[in-house]
Amino acid sequence: MTNLFFEAVVDTILPGEDEASCAASPLPSGSQAGVTLEPRNAEEDAVLRLIAERAGGEEAFRRASLAAQTAVLANVEKERFEIFRAIVSNLLQHYYEAPIVLAAMGWREGAAQPLGHKIPEADEATLKRLEAVRARGAIWRPAS
Amino acid sequence: MRLELVDIAIVGAGFGGAAFAWRLSQQRPDLRIICVERGGFPDRSAMPALRPDWQRAVLNEWATSPNLRLKSGKKSPSADYPIDDTRSDFKPLMWNGVGGSTIAWAAHFPRLHPSDFRTRSLDGVGDDWPFTYTDLEPYYDLNDAECGVSGLAGDPAYPPKPERVMPPVALGRLGMAAARGFDALGWHWWPVDAAINSRPHAGRAGCNHCGPCLTGCVTGAKSSTDLTYWPKALANGVELRTHCVVQQVVIEAGHARGIRYRDASGHDVFQPARIVVVGGNGIGTPRLLLASGVESPALGKNLMFHGAAYARGLFAEELDGPVGPVGCAIYSHEFYETDERRGFKRGVHLQVARENALLLQATRLDIPWGGPAQQWLREEFRHSVAVLVCNEDLPEAHNRVTLADHVEADGLPGVKLEYRISEHTRRSLEFGLDRAEEMLRAAGAHRTVRIPLAPLTGWHLLGTARMGDDPRTSVADGSGRVHAVADLIVADGSLFPTVGAVNPGSTIGAVALKIADDLARCLA
Ligand SMILES: Cc1cc2nc3c(=O)[nH]c(=O)nc-3n(C[C@H](O)[C@H](O)[C@H](O)COP(=O)(O)OP(=O)(O)OC[C@H]3O[C@@H](n4cnc5c(N)ncnc54)[C@H](O)[C@@H]3O)c2cc1C
Ligand code: SF4
Numbered sequence: 162m163t164n165l166f167f168e169a170v171v172d173t174i175l176p177g178e179d180e181a182s183c184a185a186s187p188l189p190s191g192s193q194a195g196v197t198l199e200p201r202n203a204e205e206d207a208v209l210r211l212i213a214e215r216a217g218g219e220e221a222f223r224r225a226s227l228a229a230q231t232a233v234l235a236n237v238e239k240e241r242f243e244i245f246r247a248i249v250s251n252l253l254q255h256y257y258e259a260p261i262v263l264a265a266m267g268w269r270e271g272a273a274q275p276l277g278h279k280i281p282e283a284d285e286a287t288l289k290r291l292e293a294v295r296a297r298g299a300i301w302r303p304a305s
Numbered sequence: 306m307r308l309e310l311v312d313i314a315i316v317g318a319g320f321g322g323a324a325f326a327w328r329l330s331q332q333r334p335d336l337r338i339i340c341v342e343r344g345g346f347p348d349r350s351a352m353p354a355l356r357p358d359w360q361r362a363v364l365n366e367w368a369t370s371p372n373l374r375l376k377s378g379k380k381s382p383s384a385d386y387p388i389d390d391t392r393s394d395f396k397p398l399m400w401n402g403v404g405g406s407t408i409a410w411a412a413h414f415p416r417l418h419p420s421d422f423r424t425r426s427l428d429g430v431g432d433d434w435p436f437t438y439t440d441l442e443p444y445y446d447l448n449d450a451e452c453g454v455s456g457l458a459g460d461p462a463y464p465p466k467p468e469r470v471m472p473p474v475a476l477g478r479l480g481m482a483a484a485r486g487f488d489a490l491g492w493h494w495w496p497v498d499a500a501i502n503s504r505p506h507a508g509r510a511g512c513n514h515c516g517p518c519l520t521g522c523v524t525g526a527k528s529s530t531d532l533t534y535w536p537k538a539l540a541n542g543v544e545l546r547t548h549c550v551v552q553q554v555v556i557e558a559g560h561a562r563g564i565r566y567r568d569a570s571g572h573d574v575f576q577p578a579r580i581v582v583v584g585g586n587g588i589g590t591p592r593l594l595l596a597s598g599v600e601s602p603a604l605g606k607n608l609m610f611h612g613a614a615y616a617r618g619l620f621a622e623e624l625d626g627p628v629g630p631v632g633c634a635i636y637s638h639e640f641y642e643t644d645e646r647r648g649f650k651r652g653v654h655l656q657v658a659r660e661n662a663l664l665l666q667a668t669r670l671d672i673p674w675g676g677p678a679q680q681w682l683r684e685e686f687r688h689s690v691a692v693l694v695c696n697e698d699l700p701e702a703h704n705r706v707t708l709a710d711h712v713e714a715d716g717l718p719g720v721k722l723e724y725r726i727s728e729h730t731r732r733s734l735e736f737g738l739d740r741a742e743e744m745l746r747a748a749g750a751h752r753t754v755r756i757p758l759a760p761l762t763g764w765h766l767l768g769t770a771r772m773g774d775d776p777r778t779s780v781a782d783g784s785g786r787v788h789a790v791a792d793l794i795v796a797d798g799s800l801f802p803t804v805g806a807v808n809p810g811s812t813i814g815a816v817a818l819k820i821a822d823d824l825a826r827c828l829a
Contacts, residue, residue, distance in 0.1 A: 188683070
């Protein structure tokens with residue numbers, strides 16, 4: 162199987178957003194984000210070969226429309242659910258940790274620590290309404 | 306190898322085992338107490354949050370499910386054993402190491418309600434506990450003090466609780482949005498009690514809202530028993546033996562005589578003890594007791610998790626995103642107590658949870674790939690509020706833990722779960738999801754979705770060595786003493802006769818402290 166075929170599979174699983182989308186910074190496709198695919202075992206290899214076969218060959222898959230590629234993958238997913246989802250999960254792990262993807266989603270890249278994040282404390286209005294909850298009185302059921 | 310006799314041998318250094326060890330060693334410094342734990346201490350400097358690829362840890366070696374950790378093929382710091390959960394609607398989650406499941410927990414720290422201890426008398430379902438809320442109250446207070454609780458006193462859903470030592474964990478925009486919804490409907494809400502430092506406290510840092518609490522807390526802001534009870538228990542002279550798997554409680558003539566364990570180098574060790582205390586959790590404890598030949602009709606039965614489902618609301622306004630602490634913002638007990646008009650007994654707990662990290666959110670989608678999945682994430686990320694609905698799962702004998710007929714790599718028999726969601730749970734969750742969606746809409750959500758059954762929510766492993774007075778229907782008495790075997794005590798979540806609709810940690814700790822005091826009195 163060729164790298165170009167793998168790239169087409171990656172970009173069917175993670176097509177990204179096109180420039181015309183309303184997002185300020187559109188999501189890149191999987192291959193634009195640097196995600197690559199290589200079968201990690203014989204079962205994954207077999208599933209990828211099945212994708213090519215169902216599409217009428219690697220080349221035919223590559224040249225098909227995104228809708229047609231998606232339909233091929235959806236059928237293979239039905240047949241070989243667990244292995245197909247393992248391939249997907251592996252790709253997602255690389256994609257959603259890629260700095261370019263996090264930036265497109267407006268999130269910080271890198272480790273969660275030691276920086277952490279700031280989140281706001283309850284504001285005055287919320288605390289005032291909480292007083293009203295307290296004022297309504299006990300709602301627990303006595304039991305001894 | 307046979308070792309010298311000790312007074313007390315504890316199995317498991319999790320929540321129950323740790324609280325028990327500390328309290329008994331404090332009350333009875335003259336006793337020789339050891340604890341044997343299958344895993345080791347967590348290494349905070351190696352926790353995922355310090356790595357740029359931290360998000361993927363929760364799908365691999367830090368997954369909440371031991372089965373997924375084992376399946377990932379990556380080396381996990383948790384000393385796991387496989388659990389056959391193919392016949393269980395909820396999948397069991399736990400951590401095996403010093404601190405037990407508190408290493409991976411969210412540290413949401415509610416108490417049971419007084420009515421939870423009296424479900425049979427009040428509502429004709431479940432069973433009454435052998436003691437009441439009032440009996441347990443001093444131990445709740447003590448456990449709160451030792452774990453360190455952030456929160457706000459005055460919650461009208463509970464009898465008065467002492468002033469919390471730290472203010473509530475920051476609500477965030479998400480918490481305030483949900484509060485708006487509850488207020489619009491005139492429903493109860495309150496900032497949660499969390500066993501998390503909202504400020505530096507007891508030598509531990511304050512939470513900096515990093516997010517991934519379930520893959521361990523690097524800062525130590527999240528209370529876990531390796532940081533709270535264990536340092537004090539060790540200072541009191543308790544000896545903790547790590548990386549040792551207990552194979553058997555040795556029983557002779559109806560008395561526990563000690564434990565047999567496989568040590569870190571694979572040697573078979575016999576540790577004689579006057580009293581054996583088991584804190585292996587709702588699966589580890591029945592597994593060990595069944596493997597040791599304890600004969601008790603209720604042993605392993607009545608497994609309870611808490612039914613769990615989610616409703617998610619999408620908001621136009623920007624919210625906080627995947628920041629922590631994950632389980633701790635606000636909650637509502639408007640529907641906690643029984644109201645017969647709803648068509649089911651007991652109630653539901655509504656907990657406003659924070660957003661998952663992007664990767665986890667992506668993998669949780671029904672169809673996690675393709676354009677629609679990416680569009681959905683775009684709409685949801687930093688714009689969603691999730692409400693966890695938990696209901697009171699009731700004890701049913703057919704929901705159980707049993708042994709398989711093969712031996713696992715850890716030397717113990719394999720363990721299997723059978724658990725089917727009851728009609729009662731389905732009805733309660735439906736009701737709770739309706740209310741959660743109502744609240745989300747009232748808060749301004751333009752769209753809501755529900756996840757009516759979330760299998761990876763088996764956080765709470767309860768009821769499989771239940772307390773009670775009758776040896777035909779319970780395994781242990783109100784002091785954790787096993788009816789069928791003298792000098793054998795259970796001190797963990799498996800003791801719960803019923804489970805209320807809230808997380809169990811606070812009650813597990815309180816019960817373990819009470820059991821330690823009961824034993825100390827008995828030995829006096
Ligand atoms: C992801 C997650 C999130 C959670 N969030 C919350 C929350 O927000 N609030 C809450 O209240 N609860 C929460 N819980 C549940 C809570 O952590 C547990 O209910 C609690 O820790 C159980 O205490 P325990 O003493 O019964 O068992 P554990 O804490 O699980 O400890 C059992 C210990 O026994 C050891 N052990 C078992 N068998 C053997 C053996 N044969 N030999 C030696 N050692 C053995 C294990 O390694 C383990 O360390 C969560 C749990 C998980 C997994
Ligand atoms: S969010 Fe707070 S409690 Fe959770 S892991 Fe980060 S620092 Fe610890």
